[in-house]
Amino acid sequence: MTPDNVLESTLSTAPATEPVLPPENRQTNRTVARSLTLHTVLAGIGILFLAPMLWLFLASIDSQASWGIEWPHFSLINFRHVLTGSLLHSLWNSVVLAVISTLIASVAGVFAAYALSRRRIPFKGPLILFIIFSSGVPLAIMVIPVYEIFSRFGFLSILPTAVFLSVTSLPFEVYLMKNFIDAVPTDLEEAARMERASTFQVLRRVVIPLALPGIAAAAIFGFVNAWGSFVVPLILISPANQQPAPIAIYTFLTLPKAQFGNIAAYSLIFCVPVFILYAVSSRLFREGFVLGGGVKG
């Protein structure tokens, strides 16, 4: 994600530009034909994008699913099968992994974002450039040296992995939250300062509540990032009972007698939090920045 553009996309509430009306009526036919082509092309692209997902939906409600695409023998038994035992436990591990990593990244990130936004700091420019750089570079490519470090300290388990996952989303979260805090008016903060509020109080009572949509969006980004991560837990978590859901899905696939319907149902359940959080975050972005009313005259 590019930080800037996400903000741009969220801040521009302007409606899509209306098609320019033809000046004369004889052009109407051409406009209709054009609109028809446009919608056909769009429908075509939409179908091509939908096609790969089709298997997931159909197999999840098919009691006799295979890798092939076929009309399902409708049943919800797959969903009932996968919400038990070790599979349920893997989902729980995913929750633990994602929640801890989100908490670490968001708390550390909001402090840094505030400091980078408001304070006079030596080498501020280079620090911000470093944050931008590491928000673009996928830090998961560091996983082999991190594996070696973790294995020397006996850290190959779920909690240290959550810390590493928090680092992979931290730079982008800092950058996103900094942009939001930049947009919070300083008047309220100065008023709090006049009343001799401490830095921590200013943060907790003024900055965080006002920048909450941005902080929530950053936290959601962190959660989705940790939730979907596959290669990091694959390498860094060694105990079998600490494996998160993506590893469970992969293990499922490699079994000699794979239960395709179960895999599909489980994957679908695994996707649900991501979709919900995305819907929430796009709302947050749309409703964010109603701060003007906080400062009067």
Next chain:
Amino acid sequence: MVSSSVVDTVTGPSLGELWKTRHDKARYQWSSLGLLTPTFALLIFLFLVPMGFAIYLGLTNLTLIGPTAVHSSFTGMQNLIRLKGDTTFWSSLWVTGIFIVGSIAGVVVLGYTLASLLMRATAWMRIVVGGVVVISWMMPAVTAGMTWYASTTGNGTFGTLFGHPNANLLDAQPLLVVTLASIWSMTGFSMLVMGAALRNIPSEAIEAAIVENASTWQRFRMIVLPLLRPTMTAIVLLTGLLALANFSLIYVMTQGGPGNSTNILPLYSYQQAFTYNNLAYGALIGNVMVLIATVFGVFYVRITARRI
């Protein structure tokens, strides 16, 4: 802006203090250090230190198991010489290049096409098609890889859709199929960002061009493209970076096979480190990835920083 200086004036500092402290500029505050420490400590210990460590690691004979797993030693150029003669590495670099370029081209073209067409489409179309594309972007990589595997293997959706239900597309064109999957999984992002950039283009500019009788192509080339260039560059670089690190999707679909036809660098690095137990050699291949990522990252910083 920082009010502590205001407070100082109220309580009345001595003339000497006033002389020393500049009141036109905010002062450094020690609490800033406390605010920055958690983030930068995390980034130093889990990004910069591993990066430095990996450079050393790549020049040792460390293995995952066996005697050199415990007592590894510095072997200097040995791994680099091996890398130079490693045909699998060079083919992997080539495959990575094709995968990245293909992903970028697809993501940019499809993202722009969708964004510009959806702007003129009916609300209903916008919600359905836009929604499908965004969902494919949000889907976790493991799930995306699995459902693409199912759709392109024998009896899969795509084979059925094009009238050859028994064709195993994934086996026939592995690199093409994983590149398409990668494009599919990143277009949503590009579409949203391009859509936002397109909405920011002033409609006066387009209207003026229409009055001047500019063709659609001219309007695109002379107005839309120049205004969209920074956004497109950002998308190109980010897509490149994400494709470079796109381990999960390919690992689930092909594990780098058949042969080494989809063995991009992160997979080969993983394979060397954890399948063949050559941890050091895997780290060295990882360093090549870091090098490529750094080039992309520096360009990304340059275009992003220009806008702050």
